[in-house]
Amino acid sequence: MTKSLKLALAASALSCVAANANVRPAAVLQPSTRGLPRAIVGQGVRADVSDPKAMFASLQTAFEEFKAANEQKLSGKADVLVDQKVEKINEAVGAFQGALDEINTRMAALQLSGGGAPGQTREQRTYSETFAKFFRRGDEGATSALHDLAVKAAMTSQSDPDGGFLVPTEMEQAIDRVLGTTSIMRTLAQIQPIGSSEYKKQVSLGGAGSGWVGETDARPETGTPVLGELTFTPGEIYAKPKASQTLLDDSRVDLAAWLAGEVDIEFSEKEGAAFITGNGIKKPRGILDYDKVADAAYEWGKLGYVKSGHATLLTGDALINLVYAPKTGYRPNARFLMNRKTVGAARLLKDGQGNYLWQPSAQAGQPATLSGYTVAEDDNMPDVGAGAYPVAFGDFRRGYLIVDRMGIRVLRDPYSSKPFVEFYTTKRVGGGVQDFAAIKLMQIAA
Known part of the structure; x- marks a missing residue:
């Protein structure tokens, strides 16, 4: 979902709260020329991005309205209109929180984006300049020189039977930065760049013996640790953005930004799905593809799960049980992963003291x-x-490792889609669980 669509949904949902639920909107988002919320209006308070206190106060107000409406529903005095009211305010709070989360993500990305590709060698700069000529015009001289330049720039020492050339370092970094903000698992998992066809990792499965002894006691031989090996093999993901020659001839067009913007949706959607449900064949293996076992019978190589306690619904007790399923050492940096519909369902849940388990951003x-x-x-x-x-x-x-084969390759095709030029762009990505004790699942079951 694009950021403009998220903002539009937030504004639409909040307007529906006012129109159909007989409550005043706690927040109204209006996209500015930069695509950021320009103002938030609620209960007579106007909060721009320069006034974060008022912004988050508006969100808190919306959540209070949601809780009040839900309490009315739970009291048994509700009717269809109240049910609709709860649903609409719930959607509004979710859309508003989503827009704020996106702002936080974009701000973090700007802080991490740096300033392009500093410290380039003379050979790498020459490669970048030659690649730009190839990319814009398909220059024959540039095409014949690129492979030799790539070797000199230490970008590759191998040929590719499918043709095409590696994009320059700054272009690859631009694509990776965009993927880092659009692919959720990339913000959560460990990312390992590799230069070979696979990545192998040794893991300890325990078994090392130990014991207590006195200062002068004999030290009997102990057991040796059991080691396992995990292999991560990247699969190839591709996109085929196209551009007119007029666009490419425009020297003001930032090629790195253009290509990153064109491939980010294709790459992020394909790899994002694979990180969750992929079967590991020519693609990453997703967390839900692994064998699962009740957490009480957990064993290495399988993901443990706890039951929701209801055949078809999410329950608050199960969420609390899920929090305490991983060992203590995994919890400080732990988080939940679910889709937006499930977040909406979780927003209705309470603990044993009647407190809502979901809480909006506080600052x-x-x-x-x-x-x-x-x-x-x-x-x-x-x-x-x-x-x-x-x-x-x-x-x-x-718990989860993403392996990126270094190098994004582009094949320029000016013939297949005239008058446009297609750029067959490929990237090799793999992934899988690297620590089965670090991630736990919830199964909807009684």
């Missing part, structure tokens, strides 16, 4: 929390339903 730069932990939304996670696994919780940086 700028902080996301919403569920039972005290950050919630990451990924629409590749399944909906709540009998037998489904709609919620994951844990330390995903320790």
